[in-house]
Amino acid sequence: MHSLNVELGERSYPIEIGSGLLGNPQSLQPHIRGKQVCVVTNETVAPLYLPRLLDGLSGLDRVDTLELPDGEAFKTLDTVNRVFDRLLERRHNRSTTLIALGGGVVGDMTGFAAACYQRGVDFIQIPTTLLAQVDSSVGGKTGVNHPLGKNMIGAFHQPRLVIADMDTLATLPQRELAAGLAEVIKYGLICDAPFFDWLEANMPRLLEREPQALAHAVERSCRDKAAVVAEDERESGRRAILNFGHTFGHAIEAVQGYGNWLHGEAVAAGMVMAAELSRLRGDIDAALVERVRTLLELAGLPVAAPEGMGSGQFLDAMAVDKKVLDGRLRLILLSALGDARIVDDSPREQVVEALNCCGAP
Amino acid sequence: MHSLNVELGERSYPIEIGSGLLGNPQSLQPHIRGKQVCVVTNETVAPLYLPRLLDGLSGLDRVDTLELPDGEAFKTLDTVNRVFDRLLERRHNRSTTLIALGGGVVGDMTGFAAACYQRGVDFIQIPTTLLAQVDSSVGGKTGVNHPLGKNMIGAFHQPRLVIADMDTLATLPQRELAAGLAEVIKYGLICDAPFFDWLEANMPRLLEREPQALAHAVERSCRDKAAVVAEDERESGRRAILNFGHTFGHAIEAVQGYGNWLHGEAVAAGMVMAAELSRLRGDIDAALVERVRTLLELAGLPVAAPEGMGSGQFLDAMAVDKKVLDGRLRLILLSALGDARIVDDSPREQVVEALNCCGAP
Known part of the structure; x- marks a missing residue:
């Protein structure tokens, strides 16, 4: 244990x-x-x-x-x-x-x-x-x-x-296992690059539900999250990085109706959107975006917007999200693999472009 | 101000x-x-x-x-x-x-x-x-x-x-003013004997809504309550004395249906019950119980159980009250004027006798 x-x-x-x-x-x-x-x-x-x-x-x-x-x-x-x-x-x-x-x-x-x-x-x-x-x-x-x-x-x-x-x-449907893996991958992306590397190497073991691999992934994820939360229990600052992919993801859930996309699935697509936006800002390169997309796909997760959901619907839904502070859109973006930060000044046009790159016209 | x-x-x-x-x-x-x-x-x-x-x-x-x-x-x-x-x-x-x-x-x-x-x-x-x-x-x-x-x-x-x-x-109905005075009187009883004396001397000024008298009563009450709360913000111990009269009072409100008796009215009758129980335990004398009853009556407040509400109904209603800890009835009782404490071991018969003294057969 x-x-x-x-x-x-x-x-x-x-x-x-x-x-x-x-x-x-x-x-x-x-x-x-x-x-x-x-x-x-x-x-x-x-x-x-x-x-x-x-x-x-x-x-x-x-x-x-x-x-x-x-x-x-x-x-x-x-x-x-x-x-x-x-x-x-x-x-x-x-x-x-x-x-x-x-x-x-x-x-x-x-x-x-x-x-x-x-x-x-x-x-x-x-x-x-x-x-x-x-x-x-x-x-x-x-x-x-x-x-x-x-x-x-x-x-x-x-x-x-x-x-x-x-x-x-053992009894978890494969789709729900994958939804959990979306959050596991998130920890690697936002604060733990070696864990992201480990996930790339061990994804097949996780998908086969090897207990030691799963226990390692759970423990590492909890440790990573605990380290972030310990710094900021009430979510006034740094803790917000845990919401990487979530603002886009919540928009998907809200528009599709809760329960149609699993939370983890929505977050997976949302993480690709946030990665694309990070790339458009010049903070990360296209190769990293591709690693993100590839690992999520390997886990069986969606990496694009739901069919028929346009960027306008995303923007509308995001305006009421908790991550909006005094009317500005607050997003979590990547500076590098394992390094996320809070960005308050994303231009609307760039957000739309990132959404376009992920199948939301 | x-x-x-x-x-x-x-x-x-x-x-x-x-x-x-x-x-x-x-x-x-x-x-x-x-x-x-x-x-x-x-x-x-x-x-x-x-x-x-x-x-x-x-x-x-x-x-x-x-x-x-x-x-x-x-x-x-x-x-x-x-x-x-x-x-x-x-x-x-x-x-x-x-x-x-x-x-x-x-x-x-x-x-x-x-x-x-x-x-x-x-x-x-x-x-x-x-x-x-x-x-x-x-x-x-x-x-x-x-x-x-x-x-x-x-x-x-x-x-x-x-x-x-x-x-x-200025626009508060007299009955609601009186209900507020019940809590004001409570502070004198549980932790501020000089304030209780002041209230006995100044009740007519309060009932005539003299602003200086009201402001004094509000400030003194808030100070008294703040002193108790500062010791115990999450209500694990001493703060419970603020519930003096409330366990009996909540029973009245629950049985009569919320809103028929005002909260302060129920607490007023409840304080007399708690005072009677304190007397039956030998902690305070009958003269103090009479001072409590007299001041509450002067303020226009009820000092007995609602007509037709028996002691059995009180006991039933009190069993689910928050003040019940692990099945024992926890009550706030007086040790003296201005001094209340938490008592966990009130014998059922004594509680019934105190209720009898207050018109609940």
Whole structure:
């Protein structure tokens, strides 16, 4: 088992990465402070992994479970309200612990429910997708979507523990594995050039789900993200580089309707757009853009805009994105492989040209 | 003008107390960091004070307003969602400032919306009731009710500024003025004996709304509360004494239906119950209980349970209250005038006897 600690002062917490962790009481119970637990999961994950998790929770006074519908379309305030209903019906008090068992949607909603229930209760995250393991494991971002924008309602709320069990990746659809790899590749691009090189060499092992390769990729991704977040917990500055590819990606998700493109797929195409824009600014060369495109394609990810989505639609959708500060478009661009920075002054024409290079007329 | 600073490290903020503050750009605009503002108010307060506030905001790029329905019954997640709708429709970004103009309900919901919108934006509070001026001005508690419990969903989110304008109390119904006085009296009881003496001597001036007397009562109350909160921002320990009378009071509100009894009225009756329980434990004498009852009655407040509400209903309703820790009933009781403490081991029979003394059979 690999273990790493996310250092955030009194809010520090461990991420445990390995196999066979889910049903092991030793990995979970030392981190549960009260006597009540509520496991929040979804209808897809529950039949696969909930029984094993419940084995690991035996001996507690009260273990309630709640199965939510599966999918980004249900990542709403109404669904979070179902968590509040369950907690109150079952009289959970302020020392309860919520456990999220599922992908990013379950994790984001459960974390947000934990942030708001009685103004904040404990929260343990057991991500069962590669994307959630390498993304939501670190950073404390929780929340839900609004019809007018993704992740517009939320809170920063750190978990007390994250368990990334490689066993849960065995049943992950290939398309979701690839979506997770998009974020893994992102860490190499924005802050870890040697990891990008490793990914180019080891992508076939990852696609074959070799557990040691996956565990290495998860650990390295979490370490990279933790290093960025430790510098800037509340996202006032440098942390924004984690949004590389995301402003374009959110536009794709918003216009296509949440859930049609997977988040990681949208980010993959968005990273190519951001790389093209970096090239147009003269910051990186065409060869690097091609390496980015090639690795993403090798992972089975889209590298162009959805068919029929024009640059005008991108610009409209991006204007309400959180990364817009006082009306200026804020984008994360590459200065080199492994080096990203925040750019506030991208000319509209250059953004359009980058979009044109990626199939958005 | 009186001004006091609530000391919370980097989250410290000023409370300005006086007259003529509302329409004065100097009092507001130095505390607005971005160029966008959204004023959230209700249909009762808007016609009285919104135009004056908008005068004080002239010159900003964007000032949106939102009028919510008036009353505790609307303090729900659905109503907060209307704030999110407005902010997103009008493309408010992360540097927007929400301004709450109204009583505690408007303040709690607007503060919660500010805590969650894009994971946290700035928030200015302009409480227009005595209760909100002396209670929600300090402490950073925000949130909404749930059908199964009051204030069960929320966040800690500190305002950047509070303006308590005595002018806004001129139109306050007498019953709401009295409800505010309940919390004012509470501060004397739990931590400020000389202030309790002052209130006994000056209650007639307060009931006649003499501005100097009101400003003194508001300032003293905010100072007392700030001293308690500064010790314990996240309510893990001593801060709980601020809930004196509230566990009984919340039971009254829950059983009567929110909005039938005003919060301060429920707290007034609840404080008498807590005082009776303190006497039954032998901690205070009957003469002090009588002083409490007399001062509350002088202020025009209820000092007994609602007609027809029995002790069994109190106990049921209190079992889900936040103040219940791991199944034990946690109550705030008096050790002396101006001295409250947390008591975890109240025997059920004694609680029932205290309720009997207050008209709950």
